[in-house]
Amino acid sequence: MVLNWRFTEQQIPRAAGRIDQAQIKDGTLSIAGWMLLPSRLCSPPSLFINGTLFARTEQRQRPDVHEAHPWIDHAGLSGFAYSGSAEGIASCESFTIELVLFEDSFPCGYLATLVKTESIPPKKEEHPPLELIRQIGAPDVESFEAQGLKVLTDFVQAIQLSRGLPNTRRVLDWGCGCGRVSSPFSVFFPDVELFGSDIAENCVDWCRIHLHSSRFVKSALFPPLPFADSSFDVVLASSVMTHLKRTVQLVWLQEMNRVLGPGGLLLASVLGDYAFKREQAVKPEARSRLYNDCNSLVARTLLAFRGICDRTPNEGLAGKIPAGYYMNVFQTEKYTRAAWSQHFEVLRYIERGMDNYQDLVVLRKP
Ligand SMILES: C[S@@+](CC[C@H](N)C(=O)[O-])C[C@H]1O[C@@H](n2cnc3c(N)ncnc32)[C@H](O)[C@@H]1O
Incomplete structure (x- = not known):
């Protein structure tokens, strides 16, 4: 297409x-x-x-x-x-x-x-059940579908600019959830071999039944992924690092480096400065369980002095994985560039590059 x-x-x-x-x-x-x-x-x-x-x-x-x-x-x-x-x-x-x-x-x-x-x-019966859609943070089927097309657009434009789509044959949707991005990706780019992994078994089960039975895998909370070294040209991470603590992010960055081939790209979104200001502006009574402590002194101090605030638990996977793993994480551009360049070359930092809200970091394996 x-x-x-x-x-x-x-x-x-x-x-x-x-x-x-x-x-x-x-x-x-x-x-x-x-x-x-x-x-x-x-x-x-x-x-x-x-x-x-x-x-x-x-x-x-x-x-x-x-x-x-x-x-x-x-x-x-x-x-x-x-x-x-x-x-x-x-x-x-x-x-x-x-x-x-x-x-x-x-x-x-x-x-x-x-x-x-x-x-x-709209083939509603082919969408994941509302329970899964809500688990990955979308409110309803219509938003799930529109957000999938929007995020796909942002990823595809960044790939086009950075390595070109024709050079992209194998892609991993890391933290694929219930296929918000993978579903439209496989429709628009049927020639690209798309794989997916997630720690949430119910999401992976849905992707295996509706997208591809063998290319979607349930992964563990920590590396390794069940893929050989240099398996992929591109790894997509839509709102995954936004949920991982500083130390866990770094462990996974190293693993992404392993599964990417030389010159491979990792496209990962983060909650940056704009998102933090937006969440601070939300009135206390309207604040969701997702971003509930952006106004606290701890959050503001951590962001100002460490460049990353990773102390707020997200209840989205409560009961499915151990408490304390799935968080809401905000981080500054300065922190992200410095910490992530231990494992990758930071090719681009696109403020609001993901859904015109999260920042998009384009990393290249040297
Ligand atoms: C906000 S959802 C985004 C899902 C999907 N990327 C999308 O854009 O629709 C975050 C996803 O990351 C998954 N996740 C969190 N930590 C992970 C990890 N270490 N490895 C793989 N998936 C992870 C969660 O289970 C969840 O499905």
Whole structure:
């Protein structure tokens, strides 16, 4: 499948933002969401579909985004919307969306995703059960599917930029969960041999039945993985390091180095500075069990002085693995670059490069 992106080669800073709606109904394309650069107010983004300029979007007020970003004065003006003819794309099975903020004609903020159109009927029975979807942190089937396409987009663009997709034959989705990324990956890239591993047996069981019976494995809490040295060209880690303590991250980085071939890439997301500020802004009564202590003195002190805050347990796998292993971990760019370069060359650190929220670290095995 050919995916047309216009801006993959240009390293435009990732805006903060989200597409809340992207659908084609009765020949009308409707897209809405919010997008902002923390440093300055921009005009609403331009919309590119399948690599071609499609429309300029209209600005919308977003009080909810303002509330979520109390440290950014212009956050309330970050909403955008477009509604118009879907001519030319209504018959496609999928299409690419790129939203670009411009300043003096230069692109300065970017958000991209793949979208499946209604012409592919949602086969809900093929989605994992809600219990598994919630276990990996998605609220419902629709978000699970949209997030999978979004994260896939971010990974694929980073691979294209760093080693090229044609050179990528074997990929490991490490911490694959119940296939949020693996499922769309295998649809869009059927020629790539995709493997997956996870410590959660119920997730791996689902992937083995619905994706590939022998390529998905349950792995142990600590290395080794059941793969030979230099097995993979690329390892994807979507929101896995975000759950591992400092020492455990380092042990697994060494193992990723072992299973990657020379020149292989590890793409791993982390909760960085932007995510920490967002979680600090959440009102106490709305705070979830996921990120509940970002305002505490301990969390702020650890982040400021050690560069990593890895003391908050995440209850998502409670009863399935020993307590104290699965955490919520925030870390600074400075810490990540210094600690992770023990095992890898840090090729890129893309702020908000994963889902325009987590940071994406692109590492290369020398
Ligand atoms: C937030 S979920 C993300 C799942 C998947 N990557 C995605 O994006 O949908 C984190 C996943 O990492 C898995 N995990 C945590 N520690 C792991 C480890 N040491 N090895 C493999 N998987 C791990 C968890 O079981 C969980 O499925």
